[in-house]
Amino acid sequence: MDLSSKQVVGWALSKQPNAQLAKDALSNAISRHQPNTNQLMFHSDQGVQYCANAFAQYCKSNSITQSMSRRGNCWDNAVMERFFRSLKTEKLNYQSFANHNEVVENVESYI
Numbered sequence: 001m002d003l004s005s006k007q008v009v010g011w012a013l014s015k016q017p018n019a020q021l022a023k024d025a026l027s028n029a030i031s032r033h034q035p036n037t038n039q040l041m042f043h044s045d046q047g048v049q050y051c052a053n054a055f056a057q058y059c060k061s062n063s064i065t066q067s068m069s070r071r072g073n074c075w076d077n078a079v080m081e082r083f084f085r086s087l088k089t090e091k092l093n094y095q096s097f098a099n100h101n102e103v104v105e106n107v108e109s110y111i
Contacts, residue, residue, distance in 0.1 A: 010025050013104050017049045018049050019052035023055055023058045037062045042059055042067065043067040044077065046071055051068075090110070
């Protein structure tokens with residue numbers, strides 16, 4: 001999410017929160033918007049997918065500064081916490097999905 005515009009700039013979904021998921025979401029943002037990555041900061045919580053060496057190396061290889069919230073402090077990442085709360089309460093919590101593709105379609109329509 002771009003903190004200035006509050007727009008989702010890249011995203012990905014997976015059945016597992018791993019480094020590949022984080023890389024896919026960041027890669028999606030880079031390919032869609034083609035920013036000067038030397039000026040980018042990627043801020044996240046300290047989830048396992050963001051702490052993984054593979055993700056840190058991906059950021060480093062793209063000259064992206066990686067920043068993380070303090071452990072257990074949701075306020076450091078409040079914008080994303082709010083986005084996911086809204087996504088869940090407005091779109092996902094009250095529906096049943098037959099498969100992963102239906103979840104992807106619903107998230108894509110929300111974004």
